[in-house]
Amino acid sequence: MASILSAFSIGIQIEDINHALKATKPAFGRGEIINLNGKKLHIFLVKNPAGFNLNLDLLKNLNNLNLCLVLNDNTADGKDVSWIWDSNLELLNDFDLNTIFCCGSRSEDMLLRCKYALNDENMESINLIEIKEIHKLIEKIKVSEEKSYYLLLTYTAMLELRKI
Numbered sequence: 001m002a003s004i005l006s007a008f009s010i011g012i013q014i015e016d017i018n019h020a021l022k023a024t025k026p027a028f029g030r031g032e033i034i035n036l037n038g039k040k041l042h043i044f045l046v047k048n049p050a051g052f053n054l055n056l057d058l059l060k061n062l063n064n065l066n067l068c069l070v071l072n073d074n075t076a077d078g079k080d081v082s083w084i085w086d087s088n089l090e091l092l093n094d095f096d097l098n099t100i101f102c103c104g105s106r107s108e109d110m111l112l113r114c115k116y117a118l119n120d121e122n123m124e125s126i127n128l129i130e131i132k133e134i135h136k137l138i139e140k141i142k143v144s145e146e147k148s149y150y151l152l153l154t155y156t157a158m159l160e161l162r163k164i
Helices: 002-009 014-023 049-059 082-086 089-094 107-117 120-125 134-143 155-163
Strands: 030-036 039-045 065-070 097-103 127-130 148-153
Touching: 002 014, 030 134, 039 049, 039 134, 039 155, 049 082, 049 089, 049 148, 065 107, 065 134, 082 107, 089 107, 097 107, 097 134, 107 127, 134 155, 148 155
Parallel strands: 039 148, 065 097, 065 148, 097 127
Antiparallel strands: 030 039
């Protein structure tokens, strides 16, 4: 907002500002959209509780959300994944969720964290599914009737997704 106001205040036309904003591509893993056989994969990199919470906050008002939480513990991600317990996954109780997929080398940890975060009512209404390997997750998405998926991934999981 500060950039827009600054540009406008020095005489740049609002149409030019709008054009520049529309032409701006998100940085690697920070809000990218990947098209996969007619499906939209919205990609968000998560590395710590603060980033995880901010990304969740971005998604809170979406309807019928299909969320993929992909947690790896490779060297580039950090071996210690205990930070997921400092993330506010309890926010998910206020979401309009359809499905949560837990995926990655530490999918069991993410699944357990979700089970602790979700209240009983949500545990009954949400499809909470573990698919360890990301290629199997992608295959499931390809054949799904759903059109959009939101993936919150650690760094090496994002690299793995790009290879697929």
